[in-house]
Amino acid sequence: MEHGAGPAWALALEQSGLAQAIRESVWIYPSLNLAHVMAIAMLVGAIWVYDLRVLGLGRGVDIRSLSRLALPLAATAIAVAVPTGFMLFIAEATAYFGNPVFLAKLGLIATGLINVAFAHLGPYRRLAVWTMTAPPRAARVHAFLSLGLWFSAAAAGRLIAYY
Numbered sequence: 001m002e003h004g005a006g007p008a009w010a011l012a013l014e015q016s017g018l019a020q021a022i023r024e025s026v027w028i029y030p031s032l033n034l035a036h037v038m039a040i041a042m043l044v045g046a047i048w049v050y051d052l053r054v055l056g057l058g059r060g061v062d063i064r065s066l067s068r069l070a071l072p073l074a075a076t077a078i079a080v081a082v083p084t085g086f087m088l089f090i091a092e093a094t095a096y097f098g099n100p101v102f103l104a105k106l107g108l109i110a111t112g113l114i115n116v117a118f119a120h121l122g123p124y125r126r127l128a129v130w131t132m133t134a135p136p137r138a139a140r141v142h143a144f145l146s147l148g149l150w151f152s153a154a155a156a157g158r159l160i161a162y163y
Contacts, residue, residue, distance in 0.1 A: 006094035043077035051143035105156035
């Protein structure tokens, strides 16, 4: 990725000792990248399994039991993806800041997290009363949006290198 013009804070991050170590090490950047990709795979996998169940796939699987497995996996994945993503970002902060696909990825992630918040403040608060076959329409709308947003964020993440 080429260095682009970016704000002073991005340049300062990129010139930090940590960013330099990440760029210069044979192992640090690839290790961070692997951890980030695996965390994203775990995040999207957990979300997709849960959302597809909310949308009606696997009706024999209790949503409450699935939520006790999938939601902590997704939270753990975010806890790994955010710091590894940040460290990957600082290695080339000015270039990433100037990349519209990267900025789109951040927007999709923010929108995905907003969707999660509204889902959990809304229909998912009443998860205990859902039947095994009929989650409320609002929950299905959030699940459908979630599938699209997290797929798009992951796709944008992969496309950053090609833009």
